[in-house]
Amino acid sequence: MQNVLLKVNNLKKYFPKRTTSFKKISHVKAVDDVSFEVFEGETLGIVGESGCGKSTTGRTIMRLLEPTSGSIEFNGEDLSRLSKKGMRQKRRDIQMVFQDPYASLNPRHTVQKILEEPLIVHGIGNSQERKEKVAEYLEIVGLDSYHGKRYPHQFSGGQRQRVGIARALMTNPKLIIADEPVSALDVSIQAQVLNLMQRLQEDLKLTYIFIAHDLGVVRHISDRVAVMYLGSVVELAESESLYAEPLHPYTQALLSAVPIPDPTFEREKMIIAGDIASSVTDTGCKFQARCPYATITCKMKIPDLVEVKPGHSVACHLYSTD
Amino acid sequence: MPELVSNSVNLNVKEEKVVGPWKVAWRSFKKSKAALVGTAIVVFFILLAIFGPLIAPEGINEQKLSDPSLRLAPPSSDYWLGTDDFGRDIFSRVVYGARISLAVGFLSVILSVVAGSFLGVIAGFYGRFIDTIISRIFDIMLAFPSILLAIAIVSILGPSLQNALIAIAIINIPNFGRLIRSKVLSVKEEEYIVAAKAIGMRDSRILWRHILPNSFSPVIVQGTLAIATAIIEAAALSFLGLGAEAPQPEWGKMLADARVHLMTAPWTMFFPGLAIMLTVLGFNLMGDGLRDALDPKMKN
Incomplete structure (x- = not known):
């Protein structure tokens, strides 16, 4: 069992x-x-x-x-x-992935910032380590590390949901x-x-x-x-x-x-x-x-x-x- | 199956420029001619205020009482905008007046934005009785005509330019407070705020890092327009003798002093009045442009 x-x-x-x-x-x-x-x-x-x-x-x-x-x-x-x-x-x-990838990402934050935030909130790693982890997870969900510099509105729905999933995984x-x-x-x-x-x-x-x-x-x-x-x-x-x-x-x-x-x-x-x-x-x-x-x-x-x-x-x- | 996944998003690998929300707004702002004219006027007066001592030919209080021909003299090549009843150069006084009016405009609006945002965010985010208390205070303040309230505040504090500034700041707090509150009410229901909570963020971080920045764009618009109103209010208070005191070259004060010479030496009144009008127009045009640029919300 x-x-x-x-x-x-x-x-x-x-x-x-x-x-x-x-x-x-x-x-x-x-x-x-x-x-x-x-x-x-x-x-x-x-x-x-x-x-x-x-x-x-x-x-x-x-x-x-x-x-x-x-x-x-x-x-x-x-x-x-x-x-x-x-x-x-x-x-x-316990993390959550939301329904609407358009609404669940803060439109004023870059993806880098969005993904880094869970780490900051839970005090994980220093700035350099966090950056590396963000890049790593962007690739894990099938995006590229340079996507971190973009804003959510520059992604398609599917890509945004990948960001949402990456955020949940951080x-x-x-x-x-x-x-x-x-x-x-x-x-x-x-x-x-x-x-x-x-x-x-x-x-x-x-x-x-x-x-x-x-x-x-x-x-x-x-x-x-x-x-x-x-x-x-x-x-x-x-x-x-x-x-x-x-x-x-x-x-x-x-x-x-x-x-x-x-x-x-x-x-x-x-x-x-x-x-x-x-x-x-x-x-x-x-x-x-x-x-x-x-x-x-x-x-x-x-x-x-x-x-x-x-x-x-x-x-x-x-x-x-x- | 997983191979499918990794290939699908790499279609545009080309490095592209990142367009932030502010850049988007600027692009749209640039398109409006009126907004650019307004900005130009505002920039002109700001430069006038900064470089006042270099531009003004005389000081603010260089009286020429001994020579009657230089008192209430009409505009000429020596005195571009004429002189007032003490023989002071009106051009110099208008230039220095820009410093006072702009300082009062900016400082009072900054004060009311800071106080109003703080109260509005608290009211909107925490709701319940905190909201009730703050909102009712705002309602009471808004029930008074603003200039009357300003006069009341100045008469309590004592007439001076500084107190006029404080009064103007206070009467504008409810405007910003309400604006922020209503925006916070809608932003806090957004899914990215729920997401922030789900991540494990504390309320204060959600409030100041996520809710406030996303609630702020109407305040920028309202703030620009409020600078115009604040300048008029400051001039009005000075005109009524509740703001700037002689010999400060405040535009409203200059208007008040020139009243008696309206028929004989209209330039003493015309140019300070024109200065007020232009600055206010500039801020209003700029504010309208900002509204158009920021309001149709980043289409996403």
Whole structure:
């Protein structure tokens, strides 16, 4: 068994929502009781439609958003209990790659400055060593060392994302949370960046949490995949097993929507009714209002994430034994 | 597969010139004729102020009371812009006046930019009650007509050029404070600020190295325009007897002294007035040019 690098237990992140009445404070449950483990050296994909809380999960793990409750154990240490300063120092080991390479780089800083900053912040090396490391990492991500003198706007989207990845690598982190790192890029560039990330994972022994809404992309890069719906993980399985045999009705619907590059192929699509907003309920399974197989149990009881096959967990009453 | 990656970005290996954000702005600034004219006027007055003693034929207070023909004398080859009621050379006084007006303009704006930026950044970044307190103070200050507030401040501090400068600096603080605050509010939501946090940066570094520099360009524009306003305000305070005192050759003060001779010796009023107008025009044109150059935000 591999080592567990990150263990997320019952993580919740609620955002207060103002209602018309003064007294009642309701919450948007962006992340609602999420638990999962990430093993050292693997890639855990998190997929789901927009608004399902996958990015919030990533940001809460980094404590860019403070968790409402739950624990985040990184290497056996609970990040949610660390002081602000302690967390700041911990960020050396957990870095993030952002979705929009246009927005995530300071437009007034040269790439040299952008890449040097994590080293300065964590007090790594002297000025000469830092310069060398920046040049080295620019080459590692497939750019050239002279690119350091340029400003972000002088790069293409793909190149900028490489800079973003290089920035995340500067402090030699163990875990990288990639929040939709390729969804802002052209399809042709996506593959390059994904390949780069895979190569870096092998070379630098990185662990990834890869957040995306593109099932194809996630399948390509992930060892295991967690499917999220309305703030909860509904299915968690090995990538192959999930794609070959999706168990949760939501996953099935999601996968049936993936286009197949064959115009003559007619697939039976499973189209789910309604939309997210109309199906928020307080009791029972979150998916029940849209689920074609919903039973009375689904309305009464929230299903737990249960391992129904080795390495394949699903939160659905259809598979519960009792 | 990895081979694909390394080849893909080396298409333009040629070493190219690096174009920073300021260079981009300068290129766009250069295109505006009005802005260049404004800059030329401003540079002209700055040179006048610096080299005043070399340019001015006389001192600021060389009175020629004994010779009545030299009092209120019209412009001539000896006295280019004429003389005032004490027989002082108006040209010399206008040249020296540039020193006072520009100094007051620049210093008061620097003071208000520094104070305003500090308060605005704090208000915008920390928000909540700190923001409420600072913003309400700004609102109260802005509720007064600025010149009235300046008069009130000067009457508390006592009339002098230095106190006029301080008063002008104070009344302009809320303008800069609000400007910076609103910009900080939008910049702090940018993803590169979240990224800075994710790197493990402390708040103070994020604030001064990332948020402030990215919030500053409107302040440069507003600052240039504010110098023009500050010069007018200083002249107005001096005109009202609340700023420069005799024999300081402050343009507003010169205007006030020349009022009585408006019908008989209009040049005593015309040239200081022209100097004020030109400087203000210069700063305004330059400020407009800067706005056009800096505002359409580095298209990225």
